Amino acid sequence: MKECIIYQVLGKLSGYERVSYTLNNSTYNTFLSSIAIYKYYIENKYNASIVYICPYSLIESTKGFSDLKDITNLNLIENKFIESLNKLTDGIKFDILVVNSIGKYKINNKEIDFNSTPGNISLQIFFDIINRIDNIRIDNNNVDIIADISTGHNLYISPLLDALRAVLVRDKLKNGLKTYVNAKYAISEPILRNVKKENYKIFMNEYDVKAFFELPIKKIQNANKIDYYIKTDDKELKKGIVIKTKDISLKISMLLNNLILSFNAIKYNTPLVFYTNLINLEMDEKSIENELMALFSDFLKLKFQDSVLFTYELYSKNIFNLFYSLALYNWIKRKMKFINKATIKEMESIFIDDLYKELGLLLNARFLKRELKSIEIKKDKIQSNWVKLTEIFKDEEYIESNKEIEKYGSDEKRNFFAHSGLLKNIVLVKKEDEEIEFKYDDKSLNYVRKWLLKPEN
Numbered sequence: 001m002k003e004c005i006i007y008q009v010l011g012k013l014s015g016y017e018r019v020s021y022t023l024n025n026s027t028y029n030t031f032l033s034s035i036a037i038y039k040y041y042i043e044n045k046y047n048a049s050i051v052y053i054c055p056y057s058l059i060e061s062t063k064g065f066s067d068l069k070d071i072t073n074l075n076l077i078e079n080k081f082i083e084s085l086n087k088l089t090d091g092i093k094f095d096i097l098v099v100n101s102i103g104k105y106k107i108n109n110k111e112i113d114f115n116s117t118p119g120n121i122s123l124q125i126f127f128d129i130i131n132r133i134d135n136i137r138i139d140n141n142n143v144d145i146i147a148d149i150s151t152g153h154n155l156y157i158s159p160l161l162d163a164l165r166a167v168l169v170r171d172k173l174k175n176g177l178k179t180y181v182n183a184k185y186a187i188s189e190p191i192l193r194n195v196k197k198e199n200y201k202i203f204m205n206e207y208d209v210k211a212f213f214e215l216p217i218k219k220i221q222n223a224n225k226i227d228y229y230i231k232t233d234d235k236e237l238k239k240g241i242v243i244k245t246k247d248i249s250l251k252i253s254m255l256l257n258n259l260i261l262s263f264n265a266i267k268y269n270t271p272l273v274f275y276t277n278l279i280n281l282e283m284d285e286k287s288i289e290n291e292l293m294a295l296f297s298d299f300l301k302l303k304f305q306d307s308v309l310f311t312y313e314l315y316s317k318n319i320f321n322l323f324y325s326l327a328l329y330n331w332i333k334r335k336m337k338f339i340n341k342a343t344i345k346e347m348e349s350i351f352i353d354d355l356y357k358e359l360g361l362l363l364n365a366r367f368l369k370r371e372l373k374s375i376e377i378k379k380d381k382i383q384s385n386w387v388k389l390t391e392i393f394k395d396e397e398y399i400e401s402n403k404e405i406e407k408y409g410s411d412e413k414r415n416f417f418a419h420s421g422l423l424k425n426i427v428l429v430k431k432e433d434e435e436i437e438f439k440y441d442d443k444s445l446n447y448v449r450k451w452l453l454k455p456e457n
Contacts, residue, residue, distance in 0.1 A: 003136050004041045004048040004144040006186075007097075007125070008034040009152030009160055013054075013061050013084035019191060023202040031088040033150040033188040033202055038092060046144070050094040051132075053125065054081045055156055056302065056309065057101035057114055071107060072304050074098060099124045100302060100311055102155055113308045118159045119316030120300055125163035126320070127293045130170065133181065134286075142180050147207065150188040161185065165209045166320045172211035174327035176335075176358045183207040213359050215263050216324035217256060223322065224253035230299060231313040248291055252322070255283050259329045264452045266332070269364040270421025271351045272438055275342040278449050281333040285326045292322070342438045344372045364420075371420045375429065375436065382431040388441070389424035413451045421448075 020029045021036035026043065028036035034050050041048040058081065059071055070076055078096045085094065100116035133143050147164050149157045164183050171179045185207050189200045222228045226245040227238045242249075258280050265273040273279060296319060302309045335355055340346060347368065356365040378392045416423045426444035430437055440448060 001047045002045065002142065002144070004046040004146065005129070005132055006034050006037050006041075006048065006050045006146045006148055007053055007129075007160060008032065008050070008148035008150070009053045009055075009156045010058065010085075011152045013058055013081065014087075016088055017191070019197075020199045021188060021202050022199040023204070027199060030090055033186065033200075034148045035088075035090055035092060036202060037146055037148060037186055041144070049132075050089075050092065051097050051128065052081070052085060052094055053097050053099055053152070053156060053160065055099055055101040055153075057103065057105045060105045060107055071112070071309065072302055074301075097125065097128050099156065099159075100300065101309075111307065114302075115308055115310035116302075117313050117316075118155065118162075120311060120314055121156060122159035122162040122166070123296065123314060123316050123319060124300055125160055126166050126323075127297060129163060129167045130323075131293070133167070133171075142182055144182045144184065146204075147183070147185040148187075149185055150202070161207070162316075164207060166323070168207075168209050169211045169320075170323055170327045173216075173324050174331050176331055177211055177213060213267070213361075215260065216321040216328065218260070220253055220256045220260070223318070224249050224256060226295065229296070229315050229318050229322070231315060245295065248288070248295065251283070251288050251291075254280070255285060255288060255329055256325060258283065259325055259332070261449070261452050262332045262336070263328065264455050265421075266355065266359075266361075266364075268417050268452070268455050269361075269368055270417065270448075270452065271347050271368065272342055272421050272427070272440065273448060273452060274336055274339055275438075276440055276445060276448070278445060278452075281329075281336050283329070283333075285329050285333070289323065289326050292319075341435075343435045344376055345435060347372065368420045371422045375422070379431065379436060382429055382436055384430055384432060386428040386430045386439070389422070389427045389429055392429060393424055412447070416448070416451055417455065 016031040018029060018031050020027050021033055022028075023036055023040045026040055028039050030036055030039075034052075038048050038050055056071070056077065059077060061084070077098055081096050081098070085096075099121045101114035102116050102118070102121075104111055104113045106112070129145065133145070136143060145164060145167065147160050149160065164185075168179055168181055168183055171181045183206070184204050186202055186204050188202045189197070191200060217223045225242065226249060227241045230238075230241065232238060261273070262279050262281065265271065265279070296314060299312045299314060302311050335350075339350060352365045352369055356362065356368075375389070375392070381392050412423065416426075422438070426441050426448070428439050428441055
């Protein structure tokens with residue numbers, strides 16, 4: 001069954017009127033536009049669910065906080081919000097996502113300052129969405145995400161759309177620039193107390209962003225450290241973070257290193273690198289992602305001190321880029337699980353006919369095909385034992401090219417990329433069952449690694 005998750009930011013927990021909403025010629029009489037959207041999707045054979053995004057500050061409209069410290073009790077807050085919303089949802093089940101608030105509010109006749117950022121709120125929503133879609137999208141089936149922005153303050157609407165944008169980019173990087181998330185935002189006609197309408201239209205709009213085959217994080221330095229993602233001048237706090245997150249930082253460093261190598265091997269057209277021990281695509285990026293979500297969510301929890309509810313400011317853009325990197329690693333890992341032997345036939349199948357075509361890297365496919373063809377025509381000279389390609393190309397043309405190199409100087413790094421990584425003086429070749437197979441000379445692997453880590457320098 002098709003899946004649909006509806007998110008709606010609430011600006012209050014009471015005072016809604018029951019009205020008739022119209023969506024695509026279907027009419028629903030209810031309090032909240034999200035309920036109308038839910039009923040519409042259910043009628044259209046979707047498995048639908050609703051998540052109400054409730055800023056912490058909505059507690060000002062609830063009662064029962066005998067001790068102000070209770071306002072950091074998330075379970076208590078959620079229960080109070082659910083109790084209020086049950087009266088508005090026509091018996092339909094829903095989930096609550098409590099997010100940080102910004103601004104000053106009066107709780108139990110006492111002014112409380114909520115100190116957070118829009119970026120922090122977008123991260124809370126982002127984590128919630130990816131947890132839900134990853135749990136329901138086991139077989140890469142599509143899921144509709146509807147951001148209902150009919151209610152709620154713009155301060156919370158913008159983070160919802162930012163989070164949805166980040167979800168789309170992550171999903172595209174995870175799936176070869178395609179997405180299995182159908183994102184839309186919904187908005188209803190305004191409902192005014194002094195002007196009544198028979199029906200209020202709900203408008204549904206496609207929401208999409210572009211994603212590109214590029215590295216989200218190009219340098220490992222700092223990006224592998226958790227304190228890099230947290231804004232604070234507290235040196236003791238940063239020191240404590242470094243000590244406590246040493247293990248996850250090491251995992252991030254290893255993953256980013258392998259991502260940079262594998263990404264550059266694809267972008268700069270050197271597929272033979274995937275058949276070496278230079279690249280490790282066996283890391284469990286999903287467990288790293290889960291660990292990071294738990295870690296960052298802890299920093300997003302509100303703390304109460306001197307009439308201020310505060311949370312640490314996180315660099316949301318950097319964290320999104322880290323999650324994009326995990327997604328890109330996941331895609332490359334899945335694409336490369338089919339590699340077996342570095343033969344002409346296999347490289348044509350996996351890279352030319354599949355991967356490069358999927359990414360639109362047509363020049364890569366053309367250049368690699370040319371290099372493989374130039375070797376294939378020497379097939380009769382290739383034996384069953386490993387020899388360097390220089391031995392196979394002992395003809396006048398190759399000798400002439402070497403004379404030119406001697407005359408004008410050699411740039412092996414440039415030649416490496418110009419020949420799709422099949423540089424003749426570092427590649428070994430043999431023939432087995434009429435198949436031509438390649439590998440790098442072990443002594444050259446250090447150079448190959450350095451070239452791939454900094455291809456443009």
